[in-house]
Amino acid sequence: MNALLLQLFDNIxxxxxxxxxxxxxxxxxxxxxxxxxxxxxxxxxxxxxxWNLALDNWLLLFKAIVFPxxxxxxxxxxxxxxxxxxxWGRVQARRGxxxxxxxxxxxxxxxxxxxxxxxxxxxxxxxxxxYRLLPSFLLLVVLTPFAFVPWTSEWVITDxxxxxxxxxxxxxxxxxxxxxxxxxxxxxxxxxxxxxxxxNQFAAEIPLIVSSVGPALLAGSLSVLQISQAQTHLWYVVxxxxxxxxxxxxxxISIGLVPFDAPVADSEVIFGWRTELSGVYFTLTYFAEFAxxxxxxxxxxxxxFGGEYGVPGxxxxxxFFLKFLVVLFGMIIVTSSFYRIRQDQIVxxxxxxxxxxxxxxxxxxxxxxxxxxxxxGILAGGG
Amino acid sequence: MAPPTTPSEVAxxxxxxxxxxxxxxxxxxxxxxxxxxxxxRDVVKSVDELLPHALPESMFGVDLQxxxxxxxxxxxxxDIRVLVQLRVELEGEEPEIDSVCDIFxxxxxxxxxxxxxxxxxxxxxxxxxxxxxxxELVGKYPLRKSFQPDxxxxxxxxxxxxxxxxxxxxxx
Amino acid sequence: xxxxxRDEAVEMWFGPQHVSAHGWxxxxxxxxxxxxxxxxxxxxxxxxxxxxxxxxxxxxxxxVLERMCMLExxxxxxxxxxxxxxxxxxxxxxxxxxxxxxxMEASRIHSLQFxxxxxSAELGLFAMTLWPWVDREFFLDTFEELTGSRHAVSFSTPxxxxxxxxxxxxxxxxxxxxxxxxxxxxxxxxxxxSPTFRMRTKGIALFSYxxxxxxxxxxxxxxxxxxxxxxxxxxxxxxxxxDLVDWEVPVVDNPDHPGQSDAYDRMVQRxxxxxxxxxxxxxxxxxxxxxxxVDPKARAKTNRLPAGEAxxxxxxxxxxxxxxxxxxxxxxxxxxxxxxxxxxxxxxxLKHLVPGSTFADFIVVFGSLDPYPGWWDR
Numbered sequence: 001m002n003a004l005l006l007q008l009f010d011n012i013x014x015x016x017x018x019x020x021x022x023x024x025x026x027x028x029x030x031x032x033x034x035x036x037x038x039x040x041x042x043x044x045x046x047x048x049x050x051w052n053l054a055l056d057n058w059l060l061l062f063k064a065i066v067f068p069x070x071x072x073x074x075x076x077x078x079x080x081x082x083x084x085x086x087x088w089g090r091v092q093a094r095r096g097x098x099x100x101x102x103x104x105x106x107x108x109x110x111x112x113x114x115x116x117x118x119x120x121x122x123x124x125x126x127x128x129x130x131y132r133l134l135p136s137f138l139l140l141v142v143l144t145p146f147a148f149v150p151w152t153s154e155w156v157i158t159d160x161x162x163x164x165x166x167x168x169x170x171x172x173x174x175x176x177x178x179x180x181x182x183x184x185x186x187x188x189x190x191x192x193x194x195x196x197x198x199x200n201q202f203a204a205e206i207p208l209i210v211s212s213v214g215p216a217l218l219a220g221s222l223s224v225l226q227i228s229q230a231q232t233h234l235w236y237v238v239x240x241x242x243x244x245x246x247x248x249x250x251x252x253i254s255i256g257l258v259p260f261d262a263p264v265a266d267s268e269v270i271f272g273w274r275t276e277l278s279g280v281y282f283t284l285t286y287f288a289e290f291a292x293x294x295x296x297x298x299x300x301x302x303x304x305f306g307g308e309y310g311v312p313g314x315x316x317x318x319x320f321f322l323k324f325l326v327v328l329f330g331m332i333i334v335t336s337s338f339y340r341i342r343q344d345q346i347v348x349x350x351x352x353x354x355x356x357x358x359x360x361x362x363x364x365x366x367x368x369x370x371x372x373x374x375x376x377g378i379l380a381g382g383g
Numbered sequence: 384m385a386p387p388t389t390p391s392e393v394a395x396x397x398x399x400x401x402x403x404x405x406x407x408x409x410x411x412x413x414x415x416x417x418x419x420x421x422x423x424r425d426v427v428k429s430v431d432e433l434l435p436h437a438l439p440e441s442m443f444g445v446d447l448q449x450x451x452x453x454x455x456x457x458x459x460x461x462d463i464r465v466l467v468q469l470r471v472e473l474e475g476e477e478p479e480i481d482s483v484c485d486i487f488x489x490x491x492x493x494x495x496x497x498x499x500x501x502x503x504x505x506x507x508x509x510x511x512x513x514x515x516x517x518x519e520l521v522g523k524y525p526l527r528k529s530f531q532p533d534x535x536x537x538x539x540x541x542x543x544x545x546x547x548x549x550x551x552x553x554x555x
Numbered sequence: 556x557x558x559x560x561r562d563e564a565v566e567m568w569f570g571p572q573h574v575s576a577h578g579w580x581x582x583x584x585x586x587x588x589x590x591x592x593x594x595x596x597x598x599x600x601x602x603x604x605x606x607x608x609x610x611x612x613x614x615x616x617x618x619v620l621e622r623m624c625m626l627e628x629x630x631x632x633x634x635x636x637x638x639x640x641x642x643x644x645x646x647x648x649x650x651x652x653x654x655x656x657x658x659m660e661a662s663r664i665h666s667l668q669f670x671x672x673x674x675s676a677e678l679g680l681f682a683m684t685l686w687p688w689v690d691r692e693f694f695l696d697t698f699e700e701l702t703g704s705r706h707a708v709s710f711s712t713p714x715x716x717x718x719x720x721x722x723x724x725x726x727x728x729x730x731x732x733x734x735x736x737x738x739x740x741x742x743x744x745x746x747x748x749s750p751t752f753r754m755r756t757k758g759i760a761l762f763s764y765x766x767x768x769x770x771x772x773x774x775x776x777x778x779x780x781x782x783x784x785x786x787x788x789x790x791x792x793x794x795x796x797x798d799l800v801d802w803e804v805p806v807v808d809n810p811d812h813p814g815q816s817d818a819y820d821r822m823v824q825r826x827x828x829x830x831x832x833x834x835x836x837x838x839x840x841x842x843x844x845x846x847x848x849v850d851p852k853a854r855a856k857t858n859r860l861p862a863g864e865a866x867x868x869x870x871x872x873x874x875x876x877x878x879x880x881x882x883x884x885x886x887x888x889x890x891x892x893x894x895x896x897x898x899x900x901x902x903x904x905l906k907h908l909v910p911g912s913t914f915a916d917f918i919v920v921f922g923s924l925d926p927y928p929g930w931w932d933r
Contacts, residue, residue: 092685188567192914258679259751267575267677267918339751340679342915344588412790413866438768438784440875441895455879455893457866461784466866489771492597492903500605515598515932525606526891532606 060157068151073143073291080290081108084332091336115286118279125186126276134184135277135284138177142291145170149298150225152308152316159225164216167224167299168209171254174292175201178263181285182273193272196343197256197263203347204253204260207354211247214240214362215303218369224299228307235306239368242361244304246354251296252334253350255289259338260346297328386433388463390414393433400429407470415468420480423471427456427483430467434460437467439487442494444501446527450476452503456483456490479504500526564591567914571599575677575918578928581905585914593909593917595902600932608892613639613857616889618709620878623896623929625706626669627872629655629662632711635892637867638880639713640794642860645853647794650846651715656796657839658701658710659869660832661728664735665694666872667825671742674822674922678755683745690738693731700724713857715849725840732833739830746822756818760908760920763815770907771900774874776924779807779816779824786870800838805831818923825925828872859885873897873925896930903931 054061063069082097082105089096097104122131148163150156160166175198182194216222218239219230227236237244253260264272274285301307301323308316310323341349369375387393394406394414401422408415418426431437440457447453456469473480482505484491492514494505499513502524513521524530567583570576578600584592604619611619616639617632624631633655640647647655668687675683695705701724702708702717710716746752762772764780777784783804787797805827807820816824862884868877874897881891901924909920 088681092682093689094685188565261679262915265679265915267679268915270574336682338680339675339749339755341751341754342913344913345754436765436768438773438875439771440773441877441879441893443879443893445881445891457877457879459875461782461789464789468866487771488769488907489900489903492899513598515601517598525603532603532610 063155063157064147068146068149068155069157070143073146073294076294077287077290078108080294080328081287083328084290084293087329087332088336091333112283115283116280120279120281122278123186123276127184127186130180130184131277131281134177134181135281135288138174138181138288139284139291141170141173141177142288142295145295146291146298148224149295150228150302150307151298151320153225153229155317156225159223162222163224164212164222164227167295168205168212171292171295172201172205174254174288178273181277185273185276187276189269190273190275193263193269193275196269197273199343199347200253200256200260200263203350204250204354207246207350207358208250208254210355210362211240211243211250211358212299212303214243214358214365217362218365224302228302231306232309235304235309237304239365240304240361242357243365244300246358246361247304248300248331248334250350250354251300252331253346255292255296257293257331257335259335259341261340262343262346265340293328293331297324297331300327386435388465390465390467393463393465393467396433397426397429401426412464413466413468415470417470417472420471420473420478423454423469424481424483424486426469427486430458430469431486434458434465434467435462436460437487439489439493440466442490442497444497444503444526446501448528450474452478452501454480454497454503473503477502477504479506481506482508484508500524502527563587569917570596575921578932579902579926581909581917581921583909583914583917588913588915590909590912590914590917593905595905597902597931600928602933604894604933605892608635608889608894610888612887613713613860613889616892617711618707620894621707621709623894623933624666624871624873624927625929626666626927627662628706628708629658629710630666630869630871630876632709633659633869634867634876634878634894635880636711636713637792637794637869638865638878639857639860639867640853641865641867642863642880642882643713643853643856645714645850645856647715647853648847648850649796649844651848651850652794652796653799653839653843654716654720654848655711655794657728657836657843658708658716659795660835660839661694661697661731663872664829664832665691665698667829668694668735670825670872670925671746671822674925675746677918677922678752680745680749680752683742686738686745687742690731690735693727693734697724697727697731700727712849712854714851714854715847717849719848720843728836729840732836735829736833739826743826747819747826752822753819755916755919756822756923759818759912759916760923761812761815761817762908765814766907767816767904770904772874772904772924773900774871774897775824775828776816776821776874776901778805778828779809779820780814781806781809781816782814786868786875790868790870792869796839796842797835799842800835802831802835802838818919821923821925859887861885871897873901873927873930876930894933896933898924898926898928898930902926902928 065071086096086104097107100106100110122128145167147157148159148167150159178197179194182190182192182197215227215236218236219227221227221230256263262268264274269275274282277285301320305323305327308320310319387396390412391409391414394409394416397416398404398406403419403422404426405417406414407417438459438461440459442454442456445453445455452473454471454473458467471480480503482494484494485507491508491510494508495511495514497503498505498508498511499516505511516525525532564584564586567585568580569583570580571578580596580599582594582596583590604623607619608616616635620635621628621632668691671687672684675681698708699705701720702710710718764777764782767777767780773784783806785804788804791798805824807816807824807827809816809820860882862882864879864881866877866879868875870876875895876897877895879893880889883890904924905921909917912920
């Protein structure tokens with residue numbers, strides 16, 4: 001037995017094996033080092049590629065993130081919240097926010113901080129992960145169409161030949177998210193609110209799209225940028241005044257502002273589909289509503305009020321922005337001076353009046369174009 | 384016969400129709416009548432017929448102590464400006480009377496309140512759950528004179544106890 | 556309710572944590588968008604006032620009463636005082652009668668202004684909530700100048716009133732009235748002529764005079780049906796000064812459905828009520844006689860009352876408000892006091908009025924009756 005063991009030790013060169021250990025360790029270190037360098041080189045290559053890409057397309061990046069993009073839109077939404085509260089305050093014989101910042105300008109930031117830092121209470125019956133995801137989806141869906149808003153012919157993030165359709169495609173997802181939020185919140189009131197939101201969209205969507213068909217027909221394009229560019233001589237609101245009104249009204253229905261705010265009617269269904277949201281999730285949905293308001297105001301300016309064209313000599317952006325402010329102000333004034341109407345009344349009136357009116361206006365405008373000579377000439381896109 | 388237009392005529396007609404009803408005071412626009420407990424439904428039906436457009440104004444109990452109770456009904460008619468008061472004497476630990484809430488639905492909650500406050504039963508009443516009081520107080524009748532609203536007796540009510548006062552806590 | 560409907564029915568609690576349900580709750584059984592059953596629950600505000608009154612002297616009693624409805628404090632405390640004065644057999648000085656009447660009508664105006672605002676908020680227009688409430692502040696200023704308190708006024712007392720008018724009060728009251736008179740056409744435009752308001756209230760909660768009376772409704776809810784049922788005319792009160800005034804009970808003329816009223820008619824009725832109250836105050840202000848505001852002998856007589864029973868009634872903002880009082884010989888406190896709040900009936904009648912209306916209209920039905928939880932919970 002011992003002899004066998006000795007024989008085994010004789011056959012294995014232990015000393016030699018021990019001598020090989022440093023080489024072995026060295027090999028491992030070299031291997032790890034090579035791997036790290038390789039990964040680093042790869043990452044660096046990606047960075048250099050991205051950097052060069054960004055440098056080559058720095059304008060697009062800047063547009064997407066800073067100026068007509070994310071930062072600008074968020075600032076605009078914050079301004080809209082402040083503006084709404086201030087106008088509502090004046091209409092309602094009070095002063096609106098005025099304590100924090102000049103004219104209460106920082107009040108919105110204070111409110112946002114308060115809302116975000118609040119405790120999040122998720123009801124027992126709610127689906128937790130959906131509850132956490134859906135509000136972010138909502139804001140995402142509402143912010144994406146801002147890519148197509150032509151603030152000027154240069155300051156537009158991107159433009160596709162079908163951007164008008166895409167805008168509506170994105171906005172169609174909003175009531176779905178509202179309904180889902182109401183459904184998964186585990187409360188009867190949110191469910192009622194969710195169904196009301198869906199019903200609102202059902203009422204408003206077709207008049208909304210039909211009214212936007214008018215400008216698209218006149219401009220001969222489905223791109224928001226090209227429609228706004230086509231109004232060099234004549235704003236489409238002159239030819240399609242009823243379409244403008246129906247678009248405005250259906251936009252207000254779609255946003256769910258006061259005469260049509262049955263989905264979030266506080267005296268009936270508390271906060272509708274948003275009742276059970278708390279803290280940051282409520283903030284997201286709150287912002288999404290104002291984002292929609294800003295988006296529709298910008299779209300109205302682009303589709304009906306000639307986009308960047310206005311007072312000659314003014315910078316194009318200023319032209320657009322002033323008109324945008326006027327439309328936004330009009331929207332806020334409208335919403336602060338009506339009583340809430342019932343959900344069945346919303347659906348009834350939008351199908352009975354809004355839809356035929358918007359169709360009628362398009363037909364009349366086309367007939368006018370056909371029978372009034374010279375009118376088609378001043379429409380750049382050709383009727 | 385012409386419908387009655389003054390309190391005394393109303394009282395006379397009621398007494399003629401229902402022997403046993405007594406008028407004990409007729410003054411100004413008011414006619415006060417005493418009604419035996421068993422006749423209350425018939426009398427209220429007659430009041431409904433005699434008073435044009437009667438408003439069931441009020442109905443409540445009074446604890447006269449020693450297991451004697453009074454029920455008082457008020458009916459007002461704007462058309463002839465007559466106020467009719469019906470008074471029913473009841474006796475017993477937990478007396479019972481017929482409900483009149485199918486004749487005047489406006490009296491349903493008044494009867495419900497009288498039931499929870501005095502422990503007077505109403506035969507034929509559809510819904511005698513406590514109205515104003517919490518469910519813990521079922522079987523205690525707060526408006527009876529024997530019910531003392533005393534802090535020391537709070538434990539009997541079965542309601543959640545308030546925190547002890549600071550001085551008392553210090554003493555202990 | 557047939558069995559197959561009951562399978563689809565959903566129970567929804569409206570309150571007590573609902574935004575619009577301030578101190579009440581109703582269990583609604585809803586099928587689709589329609590309410591098939593309404594079970595109003597009371598008691599969230601219960602302060603056992605009737606038991607408390609048995610332990611308060613006749614001068615402390617009014618303070619309990621005015622807490623039943625802070626909006627119409629001058630009116631709410633009066634039926635108790637009326638009952639005490641009837642048992643004591645006292646008559647108050649002429650000046651106190653006129654002052655009482657003026658302040659009761661001012662209280663009515665103030666309460667109705669609050670109601671316009673509340674009803675508008677329930678219908679979603681917050682501008683119309685705040686505009687009347689700005690005008691309401693001027694009445695509150697008057698109350699504060701007169702009594703030192705904006706809501707818990709405790710103005711009347713058995714035997715007279717506790718505070719006298721001075722130049723400042725008169726000036727403030729005049730200013731409040733002027734402002735309201737100036738703004739009334741604007742409020743009418745905002746409410747009665749608004750197309751969205753008409754859409755929401757026309758034909759909602761339509762009931763007939765006979766039906767409503769059986770359910771115990773009174774006040775403006777009945778007057779809106781075109782019936783001048785008003786205790787100020789029907790039940791002459793010795794200690795009030797309505798006989799000095801030339802006025803008519805206002806009723807709504809509604810040719811579409813005579814003898815019935817819907818939510819819109821009740822809103823019109825409440826505008827007429829305010830106009831009548833302004834008229835009464837305007838006529839009474841120059842007629843305030845000189846003299847004492849309280850009769851000390853009469854007041855002393857109410858320290859201990861003889862045995863008796865009395866029924867004090869007054870036409871409140873929301874309907875017939877009464878207090879029944881029973882006293883024993885030489886007692887300092889009532890033997891039994893029964894408060895009849897007008898809203899007890901209007902809240903209970905939701906059970907009858909609500910079924911058949913949509914879920915969205917529930918708050919319109921409720922609001923159009925002008926209920927105040929303090930009156931039914933007491």
